[in-house]
Amino acid sequence: MTHDPDNSAFCPYYHHAVELIGRRWTGAILRALLSGMERFSEVTATVPGLSDRMLSERLKELEAEGIVERLVRAEKPVRVEYLLTEKGRALGAVIEAVSGWAELWAGADAAITNESDKIAAPAAFGRA
Secondary structure, eight states: OOOOGGGOSOOHHHHHHHHHHTSTTHHHHHHHHHTTOOSHHHHHHHSTTOOHHHHHHHHHHHHHTTSEEEEEEOOSSOEEEEEEOHHHHTTHHHHHHHHHHIIIIIHHHTTOOOHHHHHHHHHHTTOO
16 A cells, blocks of 8 residues: 555654654754754754763764764864755754744743643643
């Protein structure tokens, strides 16, 4: 049975993409790379709370998906850079759209003054 994305509420391509970019830290890493960060240390310095282990794991996943390219420059000391591929740069519009949504809607969460809303709202955004 083949999949017809036009006739189904479920699309495996969409599902794969959302699962990929929706993994913890991946969106923040992509945003850092899109803003010009290239070095491992630049990304960890830019994203608060991101461990070296997690960044390494996510970069390997993004590289396996063809979104990030790892370049090793034969300098002294050796310089390793992480660059977005064409496929990765194409995510720029997606990251920008999610960022705009977050500023409009997730930012509104901070302005909630009703106590019952304060308790319920963080769960809506995956925060404790």
